Amino acid sequence: MPLEGNGKIMKKILELNNIGKKYQAKNGEIEALKNINLKVNEGEFISIIGPSGCGKSTLLSIIAGLEKQSSGELYIDGEIGYMLQTDSLLPWRTIYKNVLFGLEIRKSKTEENEEYVKELLRKYDLYDFKDKYPSQLSGGMRQRAALIRTLAIKPRILLLDEAFSALDYQTRIMVTNDIFKILKNENITSVMVTHDISEAISMSDRVVVLTNRPGTVKNIHNIDFEMENRNPINCRESPKFSKYFDTIWKELDVYA
Amino acid sequence: MHENNISEERKKYLRKIKKNKILIIIVRLLIVIVFILGWEILANIGVIDSFIASSPSRIWDTFINLSSTNLMEHVGVTCLETIIGFTLGTALGIIIAIILWWSKFLSNVLEPFLVVLNSLPKVALGPVIIIWVGAGMPAIIVMALAISLIVTIMEILNGFLETDKEKIKMAQTFNANKQQILTKIIIPANIPTFFNSLKVNIGLSLVGVITGEFLVSKAGLGYLIVYGGQVFQLDLVMTGVIILAIVAAIMYQAVVITEKIIVKRG
Numbered sequence: 001m002p003l004e005g006n007g008k009i010m011k012k013i014l015e016l017n018n019i020g021k022k023y024q025a026k027n028g029e030i031e032a033l034k035n036i037n038l039k040v041n042e043g044e045f046i047s048i049i050g051p052s053g054c055g056k057s058t059l060l061s062i063i064a065g066l067e068k069q070s071s072g073e074l075y076i077d078g079e080i081g082y083m084l085q086t087d088s089l090l091p092w093r094t095i096y097k098n099v100l101f102g103l104e105i106r107k108s109k110t111e112e113n114e115e116y117v118k119e120l121l122r123k124y125d126l127y128d129f130k131d132k133y134p135s136q137l138s139g140g141m142r143q144r145a146a147l148i149r150t151l152a153i154k155p156r157i158l159l160l161d162e163a164f165s166a167l168d169y170q171t172r173i174m175v176t177n178d179i180f181k182i183l184k185n186e187n188i189t190s191v192m193v194t195h196d197i198s199e200a201i202s203m204s205d206r207v208v209v210l211t212n213r214p215g216t217v218k219n220i221h222n223i224d225f226e227m228e229n230r231n232p233i234n235c236r237e238s239p240k241f242s243k244y245f246d247t248i249w250k251e252l253d254v255y256a
Numbered sequence: 257m258h259e260n261n262i263s264e265e266r267k268k269y270l271r272k273i274k275k276n277k278i279l280i281i282i283v284r285l286l287i288v289i290v291f292i293l294g295w296e297i298l299a300n301i302g303v304i305d306s307f308i309a310s311s312p313s314r315i316w317d318t319f320i321n322l323s324s325t326n327l328m329e330h331v332g333v334t335c336l337e338t339i340i341g342f343t344l345g346t347a348l349g350i351i352i353a354i355i356l357w358w359s360k361f362l363s364n365v366l367e368p369f370l371v372v373l374n375s376l377p378k379v380a381l382g383p384v385i386i387i388w389v390g391a392g393m394p395a396i397i398v399m400a401l402a403i404s405l406i407v408t409i410m411e412i413l414n415g416f417l418e419t420d421k422e423k424i425k426m427a428q429t430f431n432a433n434k435q436q437i438l439t440k441i442i443i444p445a446n447i448p449t450f451f452n453s454l455k456v457n458i459g460l461s462l463v464g465v466i467t468g469e470f471l472v473s474k475a476g477l478g479y480l481i482v483y484g485g486q487v488f489q490l491d492l493v494m495t496g497v498i499i500l501a502i503v504a505a506i507m508y509q510a511v512v513i514t515e516k517i518i519v520k521r522g
Contacts, residue, residue: 066428082429088422092444105430105440153430 012077013189014040014063014157019072020214021058031214032058036072038208038217042156045183045190047200050210050218051252056193059215060159063191081155081188083163087146089134096121096130099149106153113152120148124182139167140175147179151186158183160192164199176203176232197252201244202232209251219251310494318491319499327499333476334465335503337393341400341461346454348401349408354438356409357416370406378402378464382471391472399471400464404457411456415449416442451515458507462500477503 019036022029032055040046048056061067063074064082089098099117103109121127124144134142143164150158163179164172180203183190194200200207207221223244225235235241262270292312298304299311306314319327356363381402389395419442427437469478477496484492 064429065431066425084422084426084429086422088420088426090423090441090444092447101427101440102430105427105432105436150429 010041012039012075013042014038014077014191015075016059016063017073017075019059019062019069019074021055021062021067022070033062033069034214034216036215036217038220040157040189040191042189043187044206045180045192045204046206046208047192047194047204048208048210049194049197049200049248049252050215051212052195054210054213055215056210057161060161060191060193063157064159076157078156079154081150081153081158083146083150083158083160085162086166087134087139087142089142089145089149091134094131094133095126095137095145098134099130099145099152102149102153108153116154117148117152120151124148124178139171140178143167143175144178144182147182151182151188156189158188158190160190160194162194163192165194165196172199173233180232197245197248198236198241199232201241201248202235207244207248209248212253221248308490310490314491315495315498318495322495330475330477330480331499331503333393333473334469334478334500335507337396337400337465337468337476338458338461338503338507340397341464342404342454342457344397345401345404345408345457345461346450349405349412349453349457350450352405352409353412353416356413357438357442358434363413370410374406374410379467382467385468386472393473395472396465396468396476399468400461403464403467404460407460408453408457411453412446412449415446419445447519448515451511451519454511455508458504458511462504466500 016036016038019033020031021033022031036059038046048059050056058067060082062069063076064080089095090101093101096117099121100109100114103113103117118127118130121130124147126141126145126148129137129141134145137145164176167175176199190203192200192203201223204223207223209218209221210216211218221244225238225240227235227238295304295309296312299306299309299314304311322330356366378399382399385398385402386395389398423441423445424437427441432440465476466478466481469476470482473479477500481493481496481500484490484496
C-alpha cells in the first residue's frame, strides 16, 4: 500500500476508470465527459474545477448513482452523501423533521439513528432550533442543517455540488470553514465541484482541473500549505495561496 | 417582538397602517350604503321602474316572505350541490393529475384532448348530461364537475411539474423512489395549489350548479331565479342573485380559513 508523507496508510475509497458520458438529444449527441481517471483516498478532500459546461456536475451525478456513465468503471467503498447548491430544506417541515428526511426515505429511522442525529444537532449548535422552521434560520444555519441531514445516513464519502454558491460572500467563508471542520471531525472523504478557485484551494488536498467539453482531467494539483491545523480561513494567509491561485487560474484558460 | 420598547417612528408607522385599513373598510361600507340608498330612493321617486329593476325594500320583503316559506330549502339544495361539486371536482382533479404526473406518456397522449375539452363550452353538454344521468340533482352535480374538472387537472398538474427541481434532486440523492417523491415532496409542496383550485372551483361549481338548475331542477337558487324571470317577478330574481353572492362569499371564506388552519408554514 502507498504511504502518505506522514506515514499513514492510504486506503483507496473511490476510483474512476476511464469514465465517459454521452447525452442523446434531438439535434445530436453531446459528449460531456471523456476518459476521466481519478483515485481518491480515505479522508482526502478533492475539488473538481473547470470551465462552465465542462461536465463537473455530471461527474458528481455519476458518482452518486443519479446518472449512469456511458463508458468506464466506478469503484466506490462506502455510503455516499450528496450536498446540492441550495440547502433544499423543506419549508413545511421543522428542522428536526428535515434532518430526519434522508433516514425516512431510506426507511432507517431507528431510535439509534435518531439519537445520532440529535447528537449531531447538539454538536453543531442546532439543537435549540430543532423545532423551528427553515425560514426562521440564517443561511449558515440552514446549510449546517442540510449537512446534518446528509450526515445522518453516515456517509463515508460526501459529494458537494457548488454547495456554497447560493450564499453571500461573508456567510460563505464562515460556512465553508464550519463545514470543513465538521467533515475533518467526522473523517469524511469529500469530492467538491466548484467554479471558485479560492474555495477549491482553501479546502482541498488536491485540485482536479478539467478541460472544456468533453471534460477530461487536464491536471491534478497537490495543495500543501505545510501548516498544522490548516483550515479554509488561515490558509488564505499563506504566501503559497496566491501562487496556487495563479497556476490554476492560468490553466483554466479563461478568456474574458 | 418586543412590544414595550418600540420607537416613536415605529408607532407612527403602525398607526398609519391601521388608519389606512380602517379607511378602506369605511369606504367599502359607504359604497354599499350609497348603492342601496340610491337604488331605494331612485325607485321610490320613480326614476327607476321598480317593476323591472326591483328595489332594496321589495327585495327585503321577498326575503322575509320566502324565509317564512321555503327559502332555506332552496339555499340548502344549491349549497349541497355546490359543495359536492367542488370537493368532488378538486379530489378527482388531484387524482387524475397524479396519474398524469406519474405517466409522462399518458399525459403526452392526452394533452390535445384536455386542451380541446378545456375550451369547449361545457354548457353545450347540458342536454347530453340530462339524458345520460337523468333530470335531477345528479345531472346538476355532473354539470358542476364538467365545468370545474378539466381546469383543476391542468392547474394541479402544472403545479406538480413546477415543483422545485432541487428538492426533488435532494430526495433522489437519498435514493427516493417515485412514490416517495410524490408523497414526501410533490404533494406537500403543492398544498397551496390544492387550496387555490378549491377557491377557483367554488366559483366554477356555482356556475355549473346554477346552469344545471336553470335546465332541470325544481329546487335551488337557480330554479328560484329562472322561475322569477318566467313569472316576471324581478324581486324574486334579485333576491336569488343577492343570496347567491352571499353564499359564494361564505364558501370562499370557509376555504380561506381552512387553508390558514392547515398551512402553517409555506
